Amino acid sequence: MILQRIRFLKDKFISKLMLVFTLASVSLVFVIGIxxxxxxxxxxxxxxxxDLLTKSDWKPMKGLFGFYPFIMGTLWVTAIAIIIAxxxxxxxxxxxxxxxxxxxxxxxxxxxxxxSGIPPVIYGVWGVLFIVPLIQEHIxxxxxEFSTGYxxxxxGIVLAIMIxxxxxxxxxxxxxxxxxxxxxxSLSIGATKWETIKKVIIRKATPGxxxxxxxxxxxxxxxxxxxxxxxxxxxxxxxxxxxxxxPLPALIANNYGEMMSIPLYDSALMFxxxxxxxxxxLFNIISRVILARLERNLTK
Amino acid sequence: MxxxxxxxxxxxxxxxxxxxxxxxxxxxxxxTIFSKGIPYMNLDMITKIPGGGFYIGKEGGVLNAIIGSxxxxxxxxxxxxxxxxxxxxxxxxxxxxxxxxxxxxxxxxDVLFGIPSIVYGAFGFLIMVYFGIRASLLGGIIxxxxxxxxxxxxxxxxxxxxxxxxxxxxxxSLGATRWEAAKVILxxxxxxxxxxxxxxxxxxxxxxASVLFTAGFSDNIPTSLHEPAATLPLAIFFQLGSPVEEVQxxxxxxxxxxTIVVLIITVLAELLIxxxxxxxx
Numbered sequence: 001m002i003l004q005r006i007r008f009l010k011d012k013f014i015s016k017l018m019l020v021f022t023l024a025s026v027s028l029v030f031v032i033g034i035x036x037x038x039x040x041x042x043x044x045x046x047x048x049x050x051d052l053l054t055k056s057d058w059k060p061m062k063g064l065f066g067f068y069p070f071i072m073g074t075l076w077v078t079a080i081a082i083i084i085a086x087x088x089x090x091x092x093x094x095x096x097x098x099x100x101x102x103x104x105x106x107x108x109x110x111x112x113x114x115x116s117g118i119p120p121v122i123y124g125v126w127g128v129l130f131i132v133p134l135i136q137e138h139i140x141x142x143x144x145e146f147s148t149g150y151x152x153x154x155x156g157i158v159l160a161i162m163i164x165x166x167x168x169x170x171x172x173x174x175x176x177x178x179x180x181x182x183x184x185x186s187l188s189i190g191a192t193k194w195e196t197i198k199k200v201i202i203r204k205a206t207p208g209x210x211x212x213x214x215x216x217x218x219x220x221x222x223x224x225x226x227x228x229x230x231x232x233x234x235x236x237x238x239x240x241x242x243x244x245x246x247p248l249p250a251l252i253a254n255n256y257g258e259m260m261s262i263p264l265y266d267s268a269l270m271f272x273x274x275x276x277x278x279x280x281x282l283f284n285i286i287s288r289v290i291l292a293r294l295e296r297n298l299t300k
Numbered sequence: 301m302x303x304x305x306x307x308x309x310x311x312x313x314x315x316x317x318x319x320x321x322x323x324x325x326x327x328x329x330x331x332t333i334f335s336k337g338i339p340y341m342n343l344d345m346i347t348k349i350p351g352g353g354f355y356i357g358k359e360g361g362v363l364n365a366i367i368g369s370x371x372x373x374x375x376x377x378x379x380x381x382x383x384x385x386x387x388x389x390x391x392x393x394x395x396x397x398x399x400x401x402x403x404x405x406x407x408x409x410d411v412l413f414g415i416p417s418i419v420y421g422a423f424g425f426l427i428m429v430y431f432g433i434r435a436s437l438l439g440g441i442i443x444x445x446x447x448x449x450x451x452x453x454x455x456x457x458x459x460x461x462x463x464x465x466x467x468x469x470x471x472x473s474l475g476a477t478r479w480e481a482a483k484v485i486l487x488x489x490x491x492x493x494x495x496x497x498x499x500x501x502x503x504x505x506x507x508x509a510s511v512l513f514t515a516g517f518s519d520n521i522p523t524s525l526h527e528p529a530a531t532l533p534l535a536i537f538f539q540l541g542s543p544v545e546e547v548q549x550x551x552x553x554x555x556x557x558x559t560i561v562v563l564i565i566t567v568l569a570e571l572l573i574x575x576x577x578x579x580x581x
Contacts, residue, residue, distance in 0.1 A: 119506025222416020
């Protein structure tokens with residue numbers, strides 16, 4: 001009887017302990033947001049959200065913190081990455097799911113997974129060694145007179161490769177869930193395989209593709225070291241793909257050393273982190289909700 | 301008719317090209333890292349700490365960074381496991397019936413998984429400032445633990461979900477408490493736990509933005525939790541910018557070491573996942 005009691009007590013105790021662990025780690029979402037906000041209050045008291053986001057003067061010594069160039073830097077790099085990565089990833093996923101032999105698939109998919117395992121800093125080194133010289137010597141000379149190669153384009157290309165695995169894995173998963181009957185119906189009335197893809201599969205997969213894109217954008221937004229190494233880091237709004245850029249995460253990472261010595265500087269950098277956090281949080285929730293809905297429709 | 305055939309062919313070629321670019325970029329990256337790193341690889345690199353300062357000194361290797369990385373990745377993975385195994389069990393065993401609750405928790409971890417490491421780094425830094433911890437091995441471990449918890453929880457959750465519900469029901473119907481049933485499940489998913497460990501270790505050893513503020517940097521091997529520690533990614537990042545060729549070479553060699561380590565870990569994890577899904581009942 002007592003033994004029984006102990007077992008139940010143990011179960012109850014462990015369940016409470018687990019609940020604490022779960023709540024603690026889930027509340028991390030809020031704690032991070034609140035912590036970052038709390039630390040950005042000093043700079044928010046001095047400058048309004050609107051000023052911080054739209055002004056382009058970045059003079060920490062004078063207390064001027066305009067994030068506009070950094071936001072534009074982030075947007076340029078992210079946009080370039082998505083423009084490169086999305087079509088390539090969609091085509092790759094279509095090939096892997098609809099055309100490739102099971103054997104080829106078994107060989108190729110692990111390489112996509114391996115790509116996702118490579119650490120960001122290695123992408124950065126590769127960008128410096130390969131992409132930057134490539135742009136400097138072979139791409140930029142066709143368009144402008146001189147470029148060091150360190151540019152938003154370099155950042156965009158490196159980021160594009162970093163988000164390949166993410167987009168490909170989500171889209172292939174979405175594509176494999178499309179019922180075979182739909183494809184068969186289209187093929188049986190004489191459509192070619194590509195016409196089936198164009199008119200049936202793509203249409204069916206659109207929500208999944210959107211979710212993958214949103215998720216990829218948020219990944220690209222927050223990527224730090226790789227873009228920091230290849231973008232040139234100049235606090236000026238870029239006007240062409242060969243201009244240097246200074247994305248937000250790179251700003252945070254690059255100025256850690258000096259931020260404690262200048263008043264409000266650390267607060268401004270924490271505001272940058274808060275900004276990233278909010279945007280990425282929203283994008284993640286949007287894409288996860290779309291994906292969850294897709295999954296639910298499927299199991300119905 | 302011919303137009304349709306040409307269109308079909310055109311897009312098929314396009315798809316194959318895209319696939320070649322996507323998978324080929326892996327070989328391009330690894331190839332570049334290997335060809336740059338191998339000339340600088342030698343025994344000193346992995347057995348000695350840098351001589352005369354990491355930024356200018358020409359002598360020595362990156363043992364400090366290798367050890368630092370191992371400490372941080374191991375410490376964070378162990379701490380992460382202690383937190384995430386209970387969470388994964390809780391979601392699946394204790395509130396399994398309450399779909400709304402468990403889905404909300406899963407969403408939270410999906411979101412946490414998407415938060416970039418620089419934000420974890422900044423937040424880890426805030427924690428350290430709050431508790432008065434200086435940039436140290438401990439700080440690095442805290443930041444990386446935060447980073448790997450969502451990876452561990454998501455992987456474990458996925459693995460536990462592959463265990464058939466009958467197993468749990470059978471245990472419960474024999475009079476086992478939920479915790480006793482959970483122990484049965486945990487035994488069943490042992491290879492899955494190992495996969496989670498590998499994934500978390502791989503992420504922890506390679507990430508730089510989270511340790512940039514929190515771990516500091518040192519030429520020496522840390523002997524206590526409160527000493528600053530170097531990590532391989534940090535060593536690559538800092539040494540690459542050096543004007544001295546030998547130091548740059550150390551960065552290339554470190555990149556090679558890190559790439560090899562991470563590739564081995566990823567391949568192992570991949571094989572385990574495959575094996576695991578094969579033995580699924």
